[in-house]
Amino acid sequence: MATRRLSRAKKRWRRGAPRDTRRLSAKRRPAHALAGPVALQRRAANADALYAAEREHGIAPQRGEGRGIWRAWTERTPMSQSNRSKQPVVEDDSAQGAEQAWDEEPPAPDSLYLERFGINAGWVEEVHDQFRVDARSVDESWSAEFGGAVEPRAVRDEIRRAAPLAAAAPVAPSWTPDRPTVPVQGVPAAAAAAAAALEASPGGGGAPSAADFVAPVTPTEPMPPPTTDGTMRAGSAHRIPDDGMLLHIADKHARVLRLIHSYRARGHRIAQSDPLGGQSTYFPELDPAHYGFGNENLDEPFIAGDLPGGSVQTLRQILTRLGRTYCGPIGVEFTHVQDPGRKAWLRELMEESQNHPNLDDGERRRVLEKLAAAELFESFLHTKFLGQKRFSLEGGESLIPLLDHIVENAPAFGVREVVLGMAHRGRLNVLANILSKSYESIFSEFEDSPDVDAPFGSGDVKYHKGYSSDRIVSTGERVHLTLTSNPSHLEAVDPVVEGRTKAKQVRAGDADGETIVPVIIHGDAAFAGQGIVAETLNLSQLVGYCTGGTIHLIVNNQIGYTTTPGEARSTLYCSDVAKMIQVPIFHVNGDHPEAVIHVSKLAMAYRQRFGDDVVIDLVCYRRHGHNEGDEPAFTQPRLYRKIREKRSVKHLYLEKLVAGGRVSREEAERIEQQSHDSLKEALEVIQSRPPSPDEPYDPRGPWTGYSRTRPDEEIETALPIEQLARIAGRISRVPGYFNVHKKLQTILDARGKAISEGLGIDWGLGEALAFGSLLLEGTPVRLSGQDCSRGTFSHRHAVLVDQDSGEEYAPLDHISDTQARFEVYDSLLSEAAVLGFEYGYSLADPSTLTLWEAQFGDFVNGAQVIIDQFITSAHVKWGRMSGLVMLLPHGFEGQGPEHSSARVERFLQTCAEDSMQVVNCTSPAQYFHVLRRQMRRPYRAPLVIFTPKSLLRHSKAASQVGDFVSGSFEEVIDDPVAAARPEDVKRILVCSGKVFYDLVEERARRYAGREYEVAILRVEQLYPWPEADLSELFGCYDAAEHRLWVQEEPHNMGAWTFVRDRLQSIAGNKSLVEYVGRKEAASPAAGSPRVHRAQLQAFLDDAFREDR
Secondary structure, eight states: OHHHHHHHHHHHHHTTOOGGGTTSOGGGSOHHHHOOHHHHHHHOSSHHHHHHHHHHHHSOOOOSOOOGGGHHHHHSOTTTTTOTTOOOOOOOSSHHHHHHHHTSOOOOOSOSSHHHHGGGHHHHHHHHHHHHHOGGGSOTTHHHHHTOOOOOOOOOOSOOOOSOOOOOOOOOOTTOOOOOOOOBTTBSOHHHHHHHHHHHSTTOTTOOOGGGOOOOOOOOBOOOOOOTTSOOOTTBOOOOOOHHHHHHHHHHHHHHHHHHHHHHHHGGGGOOOOTTSOSOSOOGGGOGGGGTOOGGGTTOEEEOTTOSSOSEEEHHHHHHHHHHHHSSSEEEEOTTOOOHHHHHHHHHHHHHHTTOOOOOHHHHHHHHHHHHHHHHHHHHHHHHSTTOOOOOOTTOTTHHHHHHHHHHTTGGGTOOEEEEEEOSTTHHHHHHHTSOOOHHHHHHHHHTOGGGSOTTSSOOOTTTOOEEEEEEOTTSOEEEEEEOOOOSSTTTTHHHHHHHHHHHHHHHTOTTOSSEEEEEEEEHHHHHHOHHHHHHHHHTTSTTTOOSOOEEEEEEOSOBTTBOHHHHOSSSSTTGGGGGGTOOEEEEETTOHHHHHHHHHHHHHHHHHHOOOEEEEEEOOOSSOSSTTOOGGGTOHHHHHHHHTOOOHHHHHHHHHHHTTSSOHHHHHHHHHHHHHHHHHHHHHHHHSOOOOOOOOOOOGGGTTOBSSOOOSOOOOOOOHHHHHHHHHHHTOOOTTOOOOHHHHHHHHHHHHHTTTTOOBOHHHHHHHHHHHHHHTTOOEEEEETTTTTOTTSOOOOSEEOTTTOOEEOGGGGSOTTOOOEEEEEOOSOSHHHHHHHHHHHHHOTTSEEEEEOSSGGGGGGGHHHIIIIITTHHHHTOOOOOOEEEEEOOOSSSOTTSSOOOHHHHHHTOOTTOOEEEOOOSHHHHHHHHHHHHHSSBOOOEEEEEOSTTTTOGGGOBOTHHHHSOOOOSEEOOHHHHTSGGGOOEEEEEOSTHHHHHHHHHHHHSTTOGGGEEEEEEOEEESOOHHHHHHHHHHTTTOSEEEEEEEEETTSTTHHHHHHHHHHHHTTSOOEEEEEEOOOSSSSOSOHHHHHHHHHHHHHHHTOTTO
């Protein structure tokens, strides 16, 4: 069950399991993924096989099988390039087989010369290999060493090749930009010269000829002295060189390997990824001169390591492949990823293809169609709705073919649903061209037609609204698309998308997130500037929050309103924050749409294989100002002078296709005309038809059957005593082998007999009874928050820990074999992202009781944006219901201003139009009933519960069994003492929450024997305001002379400003409702316990003062 899975995952974490296998069960991992480093060493027959095995050990088990055009990428083994020795690596089909392999004796070292020749053993082995091929090709002195006779022979002048020809580089597409120039100190630009020489070589088109490959010299005469650079002259013979020469030769090869690594790690620094040409063209670590090489070394052969194209390649070939792969329109950051297997897998994919796309004519035509549709949509809106804000995508139109390719190829990756989130920039374009929202609907919003008035409340502007649709892709398969509603608070939607995706995955049984993918579109300034981005990224690999990888698309238009990148961040790239979770980052030129498509393929393949996030930095520009009425040249005159001279990406791509004969100009004009006609017809339709009445807005999907209207009837939430006893008994038992902490065992024993012996039920047990009863009724329960498994105040103990083994056990997960799932997750130290995640979860699964608990209610303001922009207002802005429950510990107990107030006043200030429910329960039974009411009604609204701290184990706050067996949640609780003699009541004290117990105690002290003279009424539900119940009770105590509202919060806080007019309306003209409580204050509570007690006693004296 869910909690047991959590336990296993945590244990794997503690054992230091590879991060990519923490979430995966053993049965989904192949045997080699279970092997430890010792076993890998024993399995490796030589150094190459050892390296390959280590890489294989780092790669996560095969995820969703790719199909179609990506089958070769998603199904290939990571050994294709690394195991160049072609020696087999032992792989059993089971973990047992792997364990047997571990027990075998390790093989003897390969080299027979290791002991005698030390570091030169590898070179001697190469001579020996050559000796076996042609004994006469090596010096006679080696004959005795190798055990054979060698006949004298003549000097040979020819050059022998020691390595096979490297594979020819693919011809670059017609739209590929000029190769980057890499200046060399004292030498003409080496990388550019290498590429140019290769282009000019026989064969042309970038295909190297045989003359481009130079093998090691194999001379036969007695060895002359080496040249000044340490190399051997042609015609020299193989002798055992001295250590100095060998070290010099090895150093040259090592410098080439360092150069290769530098391109992989730093090639993005000179990549041509900026369509405005702002990228650097020089970086020292990419200059061959930095490593001591010049033009004269371009045709020398070097060991190329694991670079595709052969184990030995010329420097020219090495530089050409690296330049094309890492310094073209795609720059890649991936060497920060610690997992060697993931790096190797991605590196091989990129270097084999040299990061050049291979699109067929049909794909190119579709890219052109999407670019044309995106550009025409923006220009049409600009001319037909002049001056209206739309937050244009112009300059970043490549986002549309990028998203289109992800959706079109989703079925090939096994994906059936994509959940999107984005801010306002380009949102209308995405709605129209990706989610297929009709032009008529969008134009109606521009026209502000009456038929688009929100049927559920105030509504929102057109570029904040969400949308969902089913899209039929070219293969005939269906992909469901959801765009989450969002505010203008940039990036606030990120955790909401993740939570919504997680709920969808859980409902679909997609434990690893292979079929439902979140895609979040960011802005460059917001991605770097908003803290919630880092919080959301931090959720990505945590148990309970992982969604199997998110595709992050940064629409990097290189400006934030008027703020330049240099003013917006302290990092090199806007995407640098993502490095914290060790995921690959692709920087791609938005003016190269085919490169954009290539990157989208890489990103999806990586996500599906490893279950990790991927970041695509789509470098583009913003053609207009922040909005269409803004003049950007006020603050960026030089930038916008360049932008206004620039042709659009559609025009650039069209020219390339026409020049290459891929598309005719007539066909391109037909494509544009079709898009324009569709837009024109839609506008004519909405301008000609009369306004129609509002269409009914009925909940769909998992929300079918839920009402938007709060029901008035009372819901039965009581339970038979037999069921309560069964739940209490089950949650108080643990397996016989489980060693519970002795203090916890006392708590469990008390819970087990509380029902049967009629003992008082505290808050911890009351909550457990509510959870357990819902689980037995088939309602899943998900609880999340900091320290919520135990509870901040050590009252819950939902998860027990074995005192010997550390194993975890959740009693609520073991009530019945047929119960619903119970999940409890201790979250990271975040309020905003975690609350946003749980809110998103509640959007997609109304059938689960989703709860978030703050460590202290005071800390809830860390998530104020989520509360204000989503939880309290989404139902009237976007028509979105949510059943999220927020548990906020609240109460003034002398703990200072940071541990006293959940800011009741702030929640009540946003209460209107049935936005949410706000309760302040004073007993465990009330808490029990309100939780059950939340799920048993066919109605969902956010529920805010101010929970107690000191009352959790207070004997006077305990409930009796009868309170659970009968009744339901009471919005207002009468005073049983005063209710016995209502005609004698002289004073009514109305309060909410913990202060009730202070008032009862003070009344008993002051009015001993005549407590009935003061009626203390408890308002358990502050919103919706219980007008009818309070009016009835005020009527019962009509003879009372004084009516007072008492609260422990300061005068300008708490519920007073909310209840004042409402209470006065009920009291009428008979008396003025007066305030009793602390004085106004800037800070919620005093830091001194002594001051706290003095303030408490002062307002208690005021509440019972006789001279009113």
